[in-house]
Amino acid sequence: xxxxxxxxxxxxxxxxxxxxxxxxxxxxxxxxxxxxxxxxxxxxxxxxxxxxxxxxxxxxxxxxxxxxxxxxxxxxxxxxxxxxxxxxxxxxxxxxxxxxxxxxxxxxxxxxxxxxxxxxxxxxxxxxxxxx
Amino acid sequence: xxxxxxxxxxxxxxxxxxxxxxxxxxxxxxxxxxxxxxxxxxxxxxxxxxxxxxxxxxxxxxxxxxxxxxxxxxxxxxxxxxxxxxxxxxxxxxxxxxxxxxxxxxxxxxxxxxxxxxxxxxxxxxxxxxxxxxxxxxxxxxxxxxxxxxxxxxxxxxxxxxxxxxxxxxxxxxxxxxxxxxxxxxxxxxxxxxxxxxxxxxxxxxxxxxxxxxxxxxxxxxxxxxxxxxxxxxxxxxxxxxxxxxxxxxxxxxxxxxxxxxxxxxxxxxxxxxxxxxxxxxxxxxxxxxxxxxxxxxxxxxxxxxxxxxxxxxxxxxxxxxxxxxxxxx
Numbered sequence: 001x002x003x004x005x006x007x008x009x010x011x012x013x014x015x016x017x018x019x020x021x022x023x024x025x026x027x028x029x030x031x032x033x034x035x036x037x038x039x040x041x042x043x044x045x046x047x048x049x050x051x052x053x054x055x056x057x058x059x060x061x062x063x064x065x066x067x068x069x070x071x072x073x074x075x076x077x078x079x080x081x082x083x084x085x086x087x088x089x090x091x092x093x094x095x096x097x098x099x100x101x102x103x104x105x106x107x108x109x110x111x112x113x114x115x116x117x118x119x120x121x122x123x124x125x126x127x128x129x130x131x132x
Numbered sequence: 133x134x135x136x137x138x139x140x141x142x143x144x145x146x147x148x149x150x151x152x153x154x155x156x157x158x159x160x161x162x163x164x165x166x167x168x169x170x171x172x173x174x175x176x177x178x179x180x181x182x183x184x185x186x187x188x189x190x191x192x193x194x195x196x197x198x199x200x201x202x203x204x205x206x207x208x209x210x211x212x213x214x215x216x217x218x219x220x221x222x223x224x225x226x227x228x229x230x231x232x233x234x235x236x237x238x239x240x241x242x243x244x245x246x247x248x249x250x251x252x253x254x255x256x257x258x259x260x261x262x263x264x265x266x267x268x269x270x271x272x273x274x275x276x277x278x279x280x281x282x283x284x285x286x287x288x289x290x291x292x293x294x295x296x297x298x299x300x301x302x303x304x305x306x307x308x309x310x311x312x313x314x315x316x317x318x319x320x321x322x323x324x325x326x327x328x329x330x331x332x333x334x335x336x337x338x339x340x341x342x343x344x345x346x347x348x349x350x351x352x353x354x355x356x357x358x359x360x361x362x363x364x365x366x367x368x369x370x371x372x373x374x375x376x377x378x379x380x381x382x383x384x385x386x387x388x389x390x391x392x393x394x395x396x397x398x399x400x401x402x403x404x405x406x407x408x409x410x411x412x413x414x415x416x417x418x419x420x421x422x423x424x425x426x427x428x429x430x431x432x433x434x435x436x437x438x439x440x441x442x443x444x445x446x447x448x449x450x451x452x453x454x455x456x457x458x459x460x461x462x
Contacts, residue, residue: 002416011420014409046233053226060310061318093234100238 027108047093160194177215219309242276249280259387266337274334289316325367
């Protein structure tokens with residue numbers, strides 16, 4: 001005999017699994033700090049790559065000027081400016097990462113909580129079935 | 133009006149029932165459009181610039197997520213650019229990677245705005261995209277429209293300078309090609325004008341749409357359309373860009389019509405999908421098809437009685453005693 005209520009709950013859980021479930025996995029397996037730290041690490045790689053790509057594009061764009069002024073360029077000054085620009089760029093990039101993934105973690109946890117509610121209901125129904 | 137509402141309800145139930153066929157079909161048509169446009173405009177690699185390849189790619193896209201379509205479109209663009217000039221492909225790859233790292237890492241769901249923006253720009257109805265983002269998206273969706281606009285100006289710049297970029301003479305130094313590509317993108321005043329306009333239109337539409345006024349969506353669309361027209365018109369006159377006014381008028385009118393159709397299709401309508409799931413327990417395998425229920429919203433009725441005679445009047449003293457405070461405080 002099919003227990004319709006249980007099938008209904010299980011279908012809801014399966015729908016969650018199919019749609020948002022995979023995205024919520026990290027929210028179950030990591031604490032908030034660890035999750036954000038993991039994303040920060042990824043951001044360090046992508047942010048650094050982005051910065052150097054932008055820098056390379058800037059150099060290519062002003063190549064003619066650079067070649068003309070090659071003898072009068074203050075390398076030390078340029079180096080300091082680049083490092084400063086990198087620091088500012090990464091600070092903004094990290095801040096955005098922190099905000100975005102903090103919100104994502106909170107939302108994911110809420111979705112998982114709902115999932116657990118359904119799971120609890122299913123467990124309860126199973127227990128009742130066994131007793132009956 | 134009632135007829136329109138009926139059509140709306142029928143559309144909703146039709147989508148709810150047959151979404152398993154409708155979604156792949158829409159994705160297929162979109163993919164045919166995207167790959168067709170790419171091949172038609174910058175189809176420099178003859179090996180993939182043919183109908184069978186377009187159809188195979190579109191079929192693949194119809195069953196894969198939208199983000200895969202974006203990846204495939206980017207790959208096809210890069211292959212075509214490589215066939216034209218290595219420098220163009222390198223610049224294209226750099227641009228796509230920058231967009232991926234700096235925006236899509238944070239908002240992967242809004243990718244289809246970026247995909248659709250160049251398509252709409254090609255048909256001269258670019259204004260549809262900022263209005264759509266304003267109506268259906270969140271505040272940050274404006275960035276994906278901006279990304280799409282930048283990609284369109286990049287590709288149209290490559291198309292315009294194709295003969296110069298494609299020349300393999302010794303006089304064309306590698307760096308000069310890079311500089312030329314960057315120049316036509318960074319020095320393009322029209323691009324900045326369009327970016328500014330789209331930013332303004334999206335934010336204005338988003339702001340008005342959220343206001344609690346009657347017909348907020350319609351007002352948002354009309355104001356958005358007007359702002360788009362006025363800012364672009366003024367910009368074209370100030371920048372001295374000629375030959376765009378007729379296209380702008382026609383494009384604005386069509387964009388307005390498309391946005392109104394979007395309002396009809398999406399305003400106050402939740403396209404809940406039929407879900408198909410599989411699971412099992414100890415005894416059975418379940419193949420469940422969950423069809424969404426359709427609720428017809430009934431107007432809430434409130435009955436207020438203004439008949440004070442029947443009511444017991446509470447005096448200030450009683451109220452003060454009830455609330456356990458001094459009478460003077462009331």
